[in-house]
Amino acid sequence: MFSNLRSIWIVFLHMFHKRVTVEYPEKKSYLPPRWRGRIVLTRDPDKEERCVGCYLCAVACPVDCISLQATEDENGRRYPEFFRINFSRCIFCGYCEEACPTNAIQLIPDFEMGEYNRQNLVYEKEDLLIDGQGKYPGYNFYKVAGVDAGVKGKGEGDDENKPVDIKKLMP
């Protein structure tokens, strides 16, 4: 009997408590920087595409929502001919980001991608590519890679020694 009255009183006092509802469209809650939301393709500092079309993201994807076709330009630099993510399948697990060797594919804190038409959830490369560098500024894969794809000459990359002159005997 007393506990009933007490619970009624406690519930009544909740009248003066702060409300926990976040009124979403007007007020947005904080999303941490590592939030796994919409997937983007980033560019390196020279505004070139980072993606080298290695298919590792497509292999890592547990729901097979990534589809791409690699190709090469005249310098031998690899890039995706098309890159397609079906967001109606994507589960935002972030495995593609972990698999990516060039930090090209990244998940960003944005989840507002509702559509009325399911077909509009299939994002093409133009929709995925952004102008910025995402979470890893300053990283350029072809600057540290072993191959020359028109970005750097032999021995000009970061942390790379000049090539050894094999005609010289002295080290």
Added chain:
Amino acid sequence: MNSTLFHIVMVIGIMLAAVLIAAGLIWLERRMLALWQDRYGPNRTGPFGIFQVVADMIKIFFKEDWIPKFADKKVFVVAPAILMITILMSFAIIPFSPLIGVVNLNIGLLFFLAMSSLGAYSVVLAGWSSNNKYSLIGAIRGSSQMISYEVFMGLSLMGVVMLTGSFDLRDIVIAQKGRWFFIPQFIGFIIFFIAGIAETHRLPFDMPEAESELVAGYHSEYSGMKFGMFFVGEYLGITLISAMITTLFFGGWLGPGFLPPIFWFLIKMVGFILVFILLRASLPRLRSDQLMALGWKILLPLALINVLITGALILYFK
């Protein structure tokens, strides 16, 4: 002629006001429940979400009104109407203010008790005609609950009747001048309040509905406006019981003179409606046998003792 017209206007006005208040309660309850649960409730439609009522009404009028093939059709249609009719009939005897009120029945209180007992038929018939075991369980619970509380509901009011010497609600209000009846009749007030909760099938005594156990109890099979009538009927019942408590124990329209009497009545009534909502927000549902044990073993003897002591004191001070 003029007084006949006045009466017709009064009848229609009170009926519309009661239904409008009951519809408004749908919004009020959701807002207040949300407030007590640290939420906002409906706040998108209009200022403070007040047009939620309009939206709900539009929705419920345009829903498919489906009668199951296995239902007993005639009874199925009549059952929600019985609820609305009995509750709206009870509003006829309530004196809202010295001038506002439909009839001045000299057996007003008995009329109210009779109508509230008849209201239980709608629960029983709705559950029976639905031909559905959950509805039937709800109906059985409703009838057993009705048998338990109707007895002490009537007895709890006898103290008020003895103090006044009349069944007329106007006389009861006038007799409360200077001293409202909830002071000498506090036990009667508590017992009537508990019976009123059971009468309206509200938490913590909503066993006939019990949505977590019986789908929706006796109105599981109802849809469209027939369900809407049960829904509005429940809120009408809350309004009615609040109005009765105000009339019988809290001095009806009486109050300090700076407000018109009708405002005092409405303020007290809304206060009790809010208590009903607060109870829903805070208390869990009882078991069916717990209500009956409470009714027969505690509240009925208490009501009898209350009648006995009131009668003895009235005789002593005569």
